[in-house]
Amino acid sequence: MNTQNQSNTRLLLPEFEYVKPKTKTEALQLLDQYRDKDTRILAGGTDLITKMKTGALSASRLIHVRDIKELSGARQIDSALHIGAVTTLADLERLPEVKSVYSALYEALRSMAAPAVRNMATIGGNLCNGSPAADTAPALMVLGTVCTLSSLTGERRMKLSEFFVAPGRTALLPGEMLTELAVEGVRPGSGSCFLKIGRVSADIAKVNIAVYLERDGDRITDCRLAAGSVGPTPLLLDSVASLLKGSRISQQMLSEAGRMVEDAISPITDARSTQEYRKAISCILAEEAIKAAWVRSGGEVPR
Ligand SMILES: Cc1cc2nc3c(=O)[nH]c(=O)nc-3n(C[C@H](O)[C@H](O)[C@H](O)COP(=O)(O)OP(=O)(O)OC[C@H]3O[C@@H](n4cnc5c(N)ncnc54)[C@H](O)[C@@H]3O)c2cc1C
Incomplete structure (x- = not known):
C-alpha cells in the first residue's frame, strides 16, 4: 500500500528506538554518537510523528528533547529575549512580554493550530x-532573531533568516541541534504585526507576512518584512524594506510596497492555494501589516 498518498494517518507508528536524555550535554552526546540519518530529534512530535505515521518520513531512533529543562523557557538578558528551543508554543504565548512587546510573534503563535x-x-x-x-x-x-546551533564541539550563531536553506532543509549539520533563539529588543517608537491567510482558522498558511518598523514623526526610519508560503523558504523581503526606510507613510506608498511584495515572491500552486491567489493576497496582507505596525508604533492612520 502506498502510504505517502494517504490523507489520513495510520494509528500505529513503525517501530523505533526511543531515547530520552535528561540534559543538553547528554542530548548532544547522543546526537554525536548516532550521526546516521536514521536518528532524529523528537520535540513535541506534532510534525515528526505525523510524518512518520503517513510514511512521509522514517526514523529508527528518536532522541526526545522536549523535557530538557535547560532548553525550555525564556529569560531577558540585556535587551534580548532568550528563548529555549523546546519551549512550547503555548508557554511562549502566555509570556506577558511576548504579548506586550513582540506583537508579531504573539500574533503568529495565536494563529497556529489548536490549543x-x-x-x-x-x-x-x-x-x-524547515x-x-x-x-x-x-x-x-523581522524581530531580528539570532539562533544558536549546538553540538558536542561547540556552538555557532546565525541570523534566523540564514537558517532556512530549502523546503524541509535548514543549516543544521549532523550532530547539531537548535538550542536557543535570541530575539532583539524592540526600540521605543516601533511596532510589529503578523497576518496570515489559511483555508480555515488555525490552519497552515496560504500566505503569512510579518512586519517590524521604527518610526520618527511621519517617517519610517527602519523596517523589516518577511513572508512565508511564497517561496522555497520563509523570505526576508529586503527590497521592500529598502523602499520603506526613510519614507513618509501614505496610502500611495503602502500600495507601492504591496506591489513590490508581489514582485519579490515566487509562490507555487499546491493543495492549499494557487500561485495567482498567493501573489494577490500577499500584496494586500503586506499593506495591512505595514499599516497596523505603523499605528502600533504611535503613527496616525495613513491617508
Ligand atoms: C493539526 C496541526 C495543525 C498545525 N498548524 C500549524 C500552523 O497553523 N502553523 C504552523 O506553522 N505549523 C502548524 N503545525 C505544524 C507543527 O505543529 C509545528 O511546526 C510545531 O511547532 C512543530 O513543533 P514540534 O515540537 O511538534 O516539532 P517535532 O514534530 O518534534 O519536530 C519537527 C522537526 O524538527 C526537528 N527538531 C525539533 N526540535 C529540534 C531542535 N531543537 N533541534 C533540531 N531539530 C529539531 C525534528 O527532528 C523534526 O524533523 C500544525 C500541526 C498539526 C498536527
Missing part, C-alpha cells in the same frame, strides 16, 4: 521542520 497542538509543539520544532509556511519564522525574522 492542544500548541501545548505539545515547540518553537524549535516549528523552525527545524517548512516555508512555518508561522513563527517570518515573525521571528
Whole structure:
C-alpha cells in the first residue's frame, strides 16, 4: 500500500528506538554518537510523528528533547529575549512580554493550530521542520532573531533568516541541534504585526507576512518584512524594506510596497492555494501589516 498518498494517518507508528536524555550535554552526546540519518530529534512530535505515521518520513531512533529543562523557557538578558528551543508554543504565548512587546510573534503563535497542538509543539520544532509556511519564522525574522546551533564541539550563531536553506532543509549539520533563539529588543517608537491567510482558522498558511518598523514623526526610519508560503523558504523581503526606510507613510506608498511584495515572491500552486491567489493576497496582507505596525508604533492612520 502506498502510504505517502494517504490523507489520513495510520494509528500505529513503525517501530523505533526511543531515547530520552535528561540534559543538553547528554542530548548532544547522543546526537554525536548516532550521526546516521536514521536518528532524529523528537520535540513535541506534532510534525515528526505525523510524518512518520503517513510514511512521509522514517526514523529508527528518536532522541526526545522536549523535557530538557535547560532548553525550555525564556529569560531577558540585556535587551534580548532568550528563548529555549523546546519551549512550547503555548508557554511562549502566555509570556506577558511576548504579548506586550513582540506583537508579531504573539500574533503568529495565536494563529497556529489548536490549543492542544500548541501545548505539545515547540518553537524549535516549528523552525527545524524547515517548512516555508512555518508561522513563527517570518515573525521571528523581522524581530531580528539570532539562533544558536549546538553540538558536542561547540556552538555557532546565525541570523534566523540564514537558517532556512530549502523546503524541509535548514543549516543544521549532523550532530547539531537548535538550542536557543535570541530575539532583539524592540526600540521605543516601533511596532510589529503578523497576518496570515489559511483555508480555515488555525490552519497552515496560504500566505503569512510579518512586519517590524521604527518610526520618527511621519517617517519610517527602519523596517523589516518577511513572508512565508511564497517561496522555497520563509523570505526576508529586503527590497521592500529598502523602499520603506526613510519614507513618509501614505496610502500611495503602502500600495507601492504591496506591489513590490508581489514582485519579490515566487509562490507555487499546491493543495492549499494557487500561485495567482498567493501573489494577490500577499500584496494586500503586506499593506495591512505595514499599516497596523505603523499605528502600533504611535503613527496616525495613513491617508
Ligand atoms: C493539526 C496541526 C495543525 C498545525 N498548524 C500549524 C500552523 O497553523 N502553523 C504552523 O506553522 N505549523 C502548524 N503545525 C505544524 C507543527 O505543529 C509545528 O511546526 C510545531 O511547532 C512543530 O513543533 P514540534 O515540537 O511538534 O516539532 P517535532 O514534530 O518534534 O519536530 C519537527 C522537526 O524538527 C526537528 N527538531 C525539533 N526540535 C529540534 C531542535 N531543537 N533541534 C533540531 N531539530 C529539531 C525534528 O527532528 C523534526 O524533523 C500544525 C500541526 C498539526 C498536527
